[in-house]
Structure formats: structure tokens, C-alpha cells
Amino acid sequence: MIHIIGAGLAGSEAAWQLASRGHEVRIHEMRPRWTTPAHTTERAAEMVCSNSFKSDDPDSATGILKAELRRMGSLILRCAEATRVPAGNSLAVDRDAFSSKVTSELKAHPRIHWEEARVEAPEPGIPTILATGPLTxxxxxxxxxxxxxxxxxxxxxxxxxxxxxxxxxxxxxxxAARYDKGGADFINCPLDKPQYERFLDALLAAERVPLHELDTPYFEACLPIEVMADRGRETLRHGPMKPMGLDDPRTGRWPHAVVQLRQDTLAGDLFNLVGFQTRLKWGAQKEVFRLIPGLEHAEFARFGSIHRNTYIQAPKVLDATLAVKSIPNLWIAGQLSGVEGYLESAAGGLAAAFAADRALRSLEPLPFPPDTMLGSLLHYLALASSADFGPTNAMLGLLPPLPEGLLDLRGIKREGGTRAVKAAKGRAHRERALLSLERHLNLAGGLP
Structure with missing residues (x-):
């Protein structure tokens, strides 16, 4: 028996992977009896901040990571693809349908046993994966x-x-979708310059929820919209309100700024404001966001909110298999380990299950190669500088450099410009990653 504490995306993936390898698994999940500042259900793999698993571009960091997870039979990715909603060139899901599907798959598996409990410490001597997430x-x-x-x-x-x-x-x-990538999947609200300036003034003046821990930083990849606005009046136009690639059908031109909304349910009855995470008070959200053209009479199914996330000092604690260096038979996966993002959390759960399975079979640890996207994340956690360690998403920059001379970058740039160079590098990273993963799986004895 192996214990998994937490039924978020990492814990759910780990449970499925271990049960698929023949292990008896017990999941400990404290919800619904004990809740968190962000969760609203008792289901596994509840998505609280967004409904997106990011870009489906096969040569992007997330595209490569998805290909790796797909090759290894990821439950989370399979359920996400089964409950996807239109989102242009990204994978987004109906979050309720998605978590319901993950929950039903886990509870139907004969080797997965569910227990509602709030665990205060792992049970000594029992192999355990801690996957309690940032709201541990x-x-x-x-x-x-x-x-x-x-x-x-x-x-x-x-x-x-x-x-x-x-x-x-x-x-x-x-x-429309930006640059017409995908279908007409997003609702786009255009702002001219006076409308943008009026919105910005109201946003900057609006009342914010006070922070209890003033020395706690924001996660840079998910800043509140008003914090981005604090950094300069043009910041939003080059971030979540960028108009590039969105031709207003009434003018045939890009607006001065655009707010995009992404479908949040399969029924298409709810849409979330893309990039508009916020710590404004609820009354202020209603007033400020109704200044956006097209949202003057918006009815809010859920207001934005802010919460404090916890993660560990991974370089001090973990090795590149997510094993805790100082405590045998203990692994930490998901956002608690220092990765950020739903896809990355699921990947961490898969990696922890891979490592735990080997340990339970008395096999030597076998870290994922650093030239795979998953391996690069795990090596970052283990080897990053402790002095300035912070959570990370999957990024091509985490991968080792491509061999010198592999690509004729000058020729590619002459033919197609900077965008073509970026695409060529992404393809080369993908090809190398998938070949490396295949060798790794063969060395490990394949998949169950």
C-alpha cells in the first residue's frame, strides 16, 4: 500500500499511475469536511484559478510536456481532452465536467481507496506522496x-x-481567436483610447482587499490585473489587454486594447476574463469591469479573489525524482514542490509515481532526462539556487541548449524571420525530448 495525501491534479495523476502499475493506493483528501480559501467542491482535481492547460502548439514548452504526458498515459490529460471547450490554440476545459470525470475514474478503479481525512503528518514507514498543493x-x-x-x-x-x-x-x-488561430473561440471586448484610459483610472483607484503578509511576493506569471497596471499605463496593452491579431469586424483594424473572455463550461453559459485575476473588492470588481465595452451589464457567476500559496524550498529538500532527501520513501509532488500550473502539477504527480513505483520494486532511482520537458522541470527543482528559488512553469529555457550547428539559424531567419527561428528551435527541442523520453522508458522497462 502507498499513501497519497491530497487529491488535486498531482495526487490524482499519481494515484492513477501507481494503481495502473498494480499497487494498492489510498488517497487521503480533507475536502469537503475541511475546505480551503479557494476550493468549492469535494471532487478530485478541482481547478480554481483558471480552466486552461495552456498552449496546444506542439513545439511550445506546454505542447512538448503534453506530448510526453500523453506518451505515458496521463489520466489528467486524457480527462482534459475529453472535457475541452473552445479556446483557440489552447487546451481549456469545463472545470466541473473535468473534475467530475477525474473523480469518477479514480473512484471506479479497484486498487484506489478513498478516505476523507485531514492528515497532519505522514504515517512513519508507509511510502507516501505529499500532493496537498499550495493550500496545504x-x-x-x-x-x-x-x-x-x-x-x-x-x-x-x-x-x-x-x-x-x-x-x-x-x-x-x-x-474570434487571435490571428485566427483555432476557431472563433473567444469573446473580444474592444476599447478605444478614451475608454482604455477611463478603465485604467478606475482600476487604479478601486479599493483592494488588504494583504495580511506584506512581505509575501506575487507570482510574476499570474499578477493581479491592478498590480500590472501599477507598473505603467501601457503595461496592460502589452499584456492581457493586447489588441494584436484581433481585427474588429466593424473597423477592420486592431482596437486600442481588447479584453478577451474564454469559455468556461461545455454549455457555453459562462466565460472567464482572461488574465484578469484580481484582488479588488467584489463591489469594485462589478463597478470597474462593467466599464469594459460589452460588459456594461455583466452578471458575475464568480468574482475574482486572492489567496496565499505555500511551496517548499525544493533545492534543499528534493532530488530530481521528487524524493525528499532526508526522509526515505517520501515524495512531494505538484505545486507544493515548486512547480506552477495545472499541467506541470499533473506532470509532477506522474513523475512521483514513476519514482515511487521503482522504490517499491527495490529498483534504483531513475530521474527523467533533463532534455525532456518533464526532466527539465525536475532538475530545476533539485538544482536551482536556494537563495532566490521561486515557482516555475514549463519553459523552453529550462531545457539544455541544442547542439551547436544542429540548425542553420541564419538561413532560417533569412527565409522566415525571427518567428521561424523560434518555431524551428521548438521543433528541435520537441524531437530531442521525445526521443530521449523513449530511451528513458525503454531503460525503465517500458510502461504497464
């Missing part, structure tokens, strides 16, 4: 900090609001 309950978080001697690190994370589709004025907004 205080007693267990305290135990981790004490047992590993690493302390606790934190950052603030925010959630974007969701509005009812029927309340969006499609005489003003229009349906």
Missing part, C-alpha cells in the same frame, strides 16, 4: 517545514472573475 493545511505544512528543516515559502496567487454569457453584449463584442 497548516498542521501538515508545519510538519513539512520542521521535518525537512527548510522552512516555508509563500506567494500570492489570484483568481479571475467569471461572467454569464447572456449578460455580454455581442452587438459590441465579437467572437
Amino acid at each position: 493545511a497548516e498542521p501538515l505544512a508545519d510538519w513539512i517545514a520542521s521535518a525537512t528543516g527548510s522552512g516555508r515559502l509563500h506567494f500570492y496567487d489570484a483568481i479571475a472573475p467569471i461572467v454569464e454569457r447572456e449578460s455580454i453584449d455581442l452587438d459590441i463584442a465579437w467572437m
Whole structure:
């Protein structure tokens, strides 16, 4: 028997992978009896901040990671693809349908046993994967900090609001994807310059929820919209409100700024404001976001909010298999380990299961190669500088450089420009990663 504490994306993936390899698995999940500042259901793999698994571009970092997870039979990716909603060139899901499907798959598996419990410390002598996520309950978080001697690190994370589709004025907004990639999947609300300036003034003046821990940083890849606006009046136009690639059908030109909304349910009745995570008070959100053309009468199914996330000092605590260096038969996976993002969390759960399976069969640890996307994430966690360690997403920059001379970059740039060079590098990284993964799986004895 192996214990998995936490039924988020990492814990769910780990449970499925281990059960598929013939192990008896017990999942400990504290919800619904004990809840968190962000979760609203008792289901496994509940997505709280966004409904997106990011880009489906096969040569992007997330595209490569998806290919690796698909090759290894990821439950999370399979359920995501079965519950996807239109999102241009990205994989987004109906979050309720997705978590319901993951939950039903886990509870139907004969070797997976579910227990509602809030665990304050792993049971000594029982192989355990800690996958309690960034909202780990205080007693267990305290135990981790004490047992590993690493302390606790934190950052603030925010959630974007969701509005009812029927309340969006499609005489003003229009349906399209940026540069027409994918279908007409996003609702786009255009702002001219005076409208943008008015919105920005109201956003900057709006009342914010006070932060209790002033020295806790924000996660840079998921900044609240008002914090981005604090950095300069043009910041939003080059971030979540960028108009590039979105031709307003009424003018044939790009607006001064655009707010995009992404479908959040299979029924298409709810849409979330892309990149509009916020710590504004709820009343302020209603006033400010209704200044956006097309959202003047928006009805909010959920307001945005902010919460504090916990993660460990991974370089001090973990090796490149997610094993805790100071405690045998203990692994930490998911956002608690220092990765950021739903896809990355699921990947960490898969990697922890891979490592735990080998340990349970008395085999030597076998880290994923650093030239795979998954391996590069795990090596970052193990080898990054402890002095400035922070959570990371999957990025091509984590991969080792391509061999010199592999690509004729000058020729590619002459033919297709900078974008073509980027695409060629992405393809080369993907080909190398998948070949390396195949060798790794063969060395490990294949998949069950």
C-alpha cells in the first residue's frame, strides 16, 4: 500500500499511475469536511484559478510536456481532452465536467481507496506522496517545514472573475481567436483610447482587499490585473489587454486594447476574463469591469479573489525524482514542490509515481532526462539556487541548449524571420525530448 495525501491534479495523476502499475493506493483528501480559501467542491482535481492547460502548439514548452504526458498515459490529460471547450490554440476545459470525470475514474478503479481525512503528518514507514498543493493545511505544512528543516515559502496567487454569457453584449463584442488561430473561440471586448484610459483610472483607484503578509511576493506569471497596471499605463496593452491579431469586424483594424473572455463550461453559459485575476473588492470588481465595452451589464457567476500559496524550498529538500532527501520513501509532488500550473502539477504527480513505483520494486532511482520537458522541470527543482528559488512553469529555457550547428539559424531567419527561428528551435527541442523520453522508458522497462 502507498499513501497519497491530497487529491488535486498531482495526487490524482499519481494515484492513477501507481494503481495502473498494480499497487494498492489510498488517497487521503480533507475536502469537503475541511475546505480551503479557494476550493468549492469535494471532487478530485478541482481547478480554481483558471480552466486552461495552456498552449496546444506542439513545439511550445506546454505542447512538448503534453506530448510526453500523453506518451505515458496521463489520466489528467486524457480527462482534459475529453472535457475541452473552445479556446483557440489552447487546451481549456469545463472545470466541473473535468473534475467530475477525474473523480469518477479514480473512484471506479479497484486498487484506489478513498478516505476523507485531514492528515497532519505522514504515517512513519508507509511510502507516501505529499500532493496537498499550495493550500496545504497548516498542521501538515508545519510538519513539512520542521521535518525537512527548510522552512516555508509563500506567494500570492489570484483568481479571475467569471461572467454569464447572456449578460455580454455581442452587438459590441465579437467572437474570434487571435490571428485566427483555432476557431472563433473567444469573446473580444474592444476599447478605444478614451475608454482604455477611463478603465485604467478606475482600476487604479478601486479599493483592494488588504494583504495580511506584506512581505509575501506575487507570482510574476499570474499578477493581479491592478498590480500590472501599477507598473505603467501601457503595461496592460502589452499584456492581457493586447489588441494584436484581433481585427474588429466593424473597423477592420486592431482596437486600442481588447479584453478577451474564454469559455468556461461545455454549455457555453459562462466565460472567464482572461488574465484578469484580481484582488479588488467584489463591489469594485462589478463597478470597474462593467466599464469594459460589452460588459456594461455583466452578471458575475464568480468574482475574482486572492489567496496565499505555500511551496517548499525544493533545492534543499528534493532530488530530481521528487524524493525528499532526508526522509526515505517520501515524495512531494505538484505545486507544493515548486512547480506552477495545472499541467506541470499533473506532470509532477506522474513523475512521483514513476519514482515511487521503482522504490517499491527495490529498483534504483531513475530521474527523467533533463532534455525532456518533464526532466527539465525536475532538475530545476533539485538544482536551482536556494537563495532566490521561486515557482516555475514549463519553459523552453529550462531545457539544455541544442547542439551547436544542429540548425542553420541564419538561413532560417533569412527565409522566415525571427518567428521561424523560434518555431524551428521548438521543433528541435520537441524531437530531442521525445526521443530521449523513449530511451528513458525503454531503460525503465517500458510502461504497464
